[in-house]
Amino acid sequence: xxxxxxxxxxxxxxxxxxxxxxxxxxxxxxxxxxxxxxxxxxxxxxxxxxxxxxxxxxxxxxxxxxxxxxxxxxxxxxxxxxxxxxxxxxxxxxxxxxxxxxxxxxxxxxxxxxxxxxxxxxxxxxxxxxxxxxxxxxxxxxxxxxxxxxxxxxxxxxxxxxxxxxxxxxxxxxxxxxxxxxxxxxxxxxxxxxxxxxxxxxxxxxxxxxxxxxxxxxxxxxxxxxxxxxxxxxxxxxxxxxxxxxxxxxxxxxxxxxxxxxxxxxxxxxxxxxxxxxxxxxxxxxxxxxxxxxxxxxxxxxxxxxxxxxxxxxxxxxxxxxxxxxxxxxxxxxxxxxxxxxxxxxxxxxxxxxxxxxxxxxxxxxxxxxxxxxxxxxxxxxxxxxxxxxxxxxxxxxxxxxxxxxxxxxxxxxxxxxxxxxxxxxxxxxxxxxxxxxxxxxxxxxxxxxxxxxxxxxxxxxxxxxxxxxxx
Ligand code: F6P
Numbered sequence: 001x002x003x004x005x006x007x008x009x010x011x012x013x014x015x016x017x018x019x020x021x022x023x024x025x026x027x028x029x030x031x032x033x034x035x036x037x038x039x040x041x042x043x044x045x046x047x048x049x050x051x052x053x054x055x056x057x058x059x060x061x062x063x064x065x066x067x068x069x070x071x072x073x074x075x076x077x078x079x080x081x082x083x084x085x086x087x088x089x090x091x092x093x094x095x096x097x098x099x100x101x102x103x104x105x106x107x108x109x110x111x112x113x114x115x116x117x118x119x120x121x122x123x124x125x126x127x128x129x130x131x132x133x134x135x136x137x138x139x140x141x142x143x144x145x146x147x148x149x150x151x152x153x154x155x156x157x158x159x160x161x162x163x164x165x166x167x168x169x170x171x172x173x174x175x176x177x178x179x180x181x182x183x184x185x186x187x188x189x190x191x192x193x194x195x196x197x198x199x200x201x202x203x204x205x206x207x208x209x210x211x212x213x214x215x216x217x218x219x220x221x222x223x224x225x226x227x228x229x230x231x232x233x234x235x236x237x238x239x240x241x242x243x244x245x246x247x248x249x250x251x252x253x254x255x256x257x258x259x260x261x262x263x264x265x266x267x268x269x270x271x272x273x274x275x276x277x278x279x280x281x282x283x284x285x286x287x288x289x290x291x292x293x294x295x296x297x298x299x300x301x302x303x304x305x306x307x308x309x310x311x312x313x314x315x316x317x318x319x320x321x322x323x324x325x326x327x328x329x330x331x332x333x334x335x336x337x338x339x340x341x342x343x344x345x346x347x348x349x350x351x352x353x354x355x356x357x358x359x360x361x362x363x364x365x366x367x368x369x370x371x372x373x374x375x376x377x378x379x380x381x382x383x384x385x386x387x388x389x390x391x392x393x394x395x396x397x398x399x400x401x402x403x404x405x406x407x408x409x410x411x412x413x414x415x416x417x418x419x420x421x422x423x424x425x426x427x428x429x430x431x432x433x434x435x436x437x438x439x440x441x442x443x444x445x446x447x448x449x450x451x452x453x454x455x456x457x458x459x460x461x462x463x464x465x466x467x468x469x470x471x472x
Contacts, residue, residue, distance in 0.1 A: 002133035004039075004456070006046045007126055009090070009142035011072050012036040014051035015063055022059065024066060027051065028272055028307050028348055030234070030375045031139055031164050037237035038452045040071060047073045047125055053082060075125045077118065084114030087313050090142045096315070097172055098141060098165050099276040099370040104315050105175075112178055119145040119185070127153055135459065138189065140164045145181065148188030160459045161189035162232070165372040166398070167199035173206045180210055187211075187222055190462045193232045193455055195373045195398040200231050228462040232455050233402055234373050235447040241382035244355035253356035261360075264339065265300045267421060268361030270354070270376050271368075272309040273346075275319050278369045278394065278411040279306060283326045283342070285367075285417035290334060290341060293422055298339040300425060302365075303357060307348045320346075358383035363390045363424040366397060367411040373398035377406070378443045387433040387440070390424035392417070402442055405435040 012032040016023050026032070039046045050067065054060045054076055067074055077086065088111030096104035123146055130136055137160045138146050147161050173179050183206060186192055194200040204215050213220050220227045244250060267286070271277040286302045306323060310316045327344045334341045349357070358364070364380040374397040381391060381403070393399060393406035400408055407420045 001043065002131070002135065003042070004044045004135045004137055005126060005130050006035060006039050006044060006048075006137050006139065007122060007143060007146065008032075008035070008046070008048045008139035009086070011046060011048035011050050011067070011074065012039070013067065013070065013072060015054075017052060022052075022063065028309065030373060034234055034236060034375055034448050035139070035452075037240060037448055043071070045071050045073060045129065047075060047122065047129065049077055049086075050074045053077070053079050073125065073129060075122055077121075081114055081118050081121075083312075084108075084111045085118040086142070087310065089115035091310050091313050092315075093176070094141045094144075095165070095276075097176060098168050100166075100168055100172060101275060101369075102172055102175060104275070107177055116145060119143055119149060122146055123149040123153065126150060130154075130157070132156070134158075135160065135456070137162070137455075137459075145185035146188075148185045151188035158459060158463050159189045160191045160193065160455060161186055162193040162234075162455065163199070163372070164195070164234070166370055167194055167203045167206075169202050170206045170209055173202075174210065179206070183207055183211055187213075187220070187225075187227050189227065190466065191228045191230070191455070191459045193230060193458075195231065195233050196401050197231045198401075199372075199398075200229055204229060226462075226466060228458065228465075230458060232451055232458075233398065233446065234375070235443060235449075235451045236375050236378045236382060237449070238382050238444045238447040240351075241355065241358075241379050242385065244351050245359055245383035245385060247352055247355065249352040250355040250359060253353055254359045257356065257360055261301065262338075264298070265425065266361045267300060267302045267363040267365060267424075268305075268357055268380070269302060269365045269367075270305040270307075270357070272307045273311065273316055273320055273323075274309060275315055276368055276370050278367045279304075280319070280322050280326060281369070281411055281414060282365055282367050282417070283323070283330065285414045285421065286342065287330050287334075288414055288418040289421045292418060296422075296425065297334060297341075298336060301339070301341060301343055303343045303345075303361065305345045305347075305349060305354075305357070308346060354379075355383055359385075361389065363392060363421065365392050365417075365421070366399070366406075367392065367394045367409065367417060368397050369394070369411055371397040371399075375399075377403060381436065381439045381443050384436055384440070387436045388429060389436055390427055390432055391436075391439065392420045392424055402446070403439050405438045 014027045092106045135158045207213050218229045327342050366377040377399040391406040394411040395408050409416050409420045
């Protein structure tokens with residue numbers, strides 16, 4: 001039987017070290033939560049890093065054993081690899097560049113070498129596992145070189161690649177010293193998927209300008225092979241969020257929060273700690289809201305969840321300090337004995353508690369500076385069973401291409417964002433339901449299962465097309 005081997009840097013389960021033992025927990029981030037629902041189907045396997053440095057062969061064997069039952073195969077990274085590949089090239093070179101934060105990017109040859117070596121490590125792990133009939137589906141910017149490495153070892157293999165973050169304009173890509181190698185790495189796939197048509201267009205432009213390969217209708221001719229490129233906006237496991245929001249646990253948590261908050265209305269913000277998410281700008285906009293509209297003081301609170309992420313990378317640590325400082329200052333300035341403007345949580349929440357926050361919130365702020373898709377926007381929509389609630393969404397999140405019934409804003413325009421919060425808080429209920437209903441229909445239909453099915457069907461088609469061309 002042929003299987004799909006999913007390959008991503010991070011596994012959907014991460015291992016944590018406590019004083020006495022190793023514990024296993026769900027990973028954060030769109031990729032893990034989004035794909036987490038589909039990989040178990042039909043005997044699929046997921047290859048990736050379990051998120052910590054294991055100290056010896058015993059620990060390695062233990063982790064391998066525990067993950068095996070859940071169809072996961074760990075790739076272990078050494079401490080220098082975590083530093084140079086993960087924190088270095090992946091998150092200090094590619095991440096800032098692809099999110100239009102070039103000013104934060106570093107260009108270290110040693111980080112590049114670690115990136116090549118770790119992609120090679122993943123390649124060996126996949127080759128040890130994949131049968132000739134299996135489909136290999138590689139994910140995200142940490143593994144851009146892997147498709148070509150696999151292709152070299154297995155010229156006939158079926159290889160798909162999906163990028164979960166934006167693909168930026170050629171002007172940003174051209175700055176990277178290793179730009180050609182990165183594009184050539186991606187072109188080892190049969191099919192390359194992006195969240196939006198815009199990202200795909202940027203990729204085709206970079207391939208044409210840097211490698212001289214032309215394309216027509218999303219089909220790149222590399223000379224040796226034809227590679228298909230297409231846009232596949234990723235969805236969520238809609239029913240999972242509907243059920244979580246309807247669960248007894250979510251209802252109970254909501255009741256407890258509601259009682260503690262009394263009559264105060266809630267605006268919600270949930271992100272991983274990341275400068276691309278626009279968290280500091282959002283805080284300033286909330287402050288502006290209560291300055292411009294003092295009538296909202298004591299009436300509205302912002303609940304802000306920031307999930308710890310990449311805090312060993314300097315920019316992330318600095319952002320954490322900035323957020324701590326901003327929240328402290330705003331709360332100190334405006335709070336009263338009975339009202340806290342911002343309830344700030346720096347930790348992750350289990351699904352039922354997240355669901356209760358989605359239930360509680362009248363407004364969700366999803367206002368990244370750049371975001372490949374942003375699944376929080378879709379999770380909020382899926383959780384609003386009564387059709388009420390307003391989504392405020394950045395025009396620079398991939399999700400804005402689909403969720404046009406949100407209040408779409410420019411996240412750098414603090415004034416516009418403050419006005420959007422005000423508009424959301426006074427929006428009549430029938431307008432809320434009209435907008436939310438339209439978004440729910442879309443998010444329900446283009447869910448993560450439909451997304452994966454479409455990608456797989458297109459991948460099978462690209463393979464069939466190549467066979468036809470080869471035999472002509
Ligand atoms: O969706 C983008 C992404 O970088 C994923 O590749 C990743 O798993 C997730 O965000 C969380 O990031 P990290 O794995 O660095 O914690």
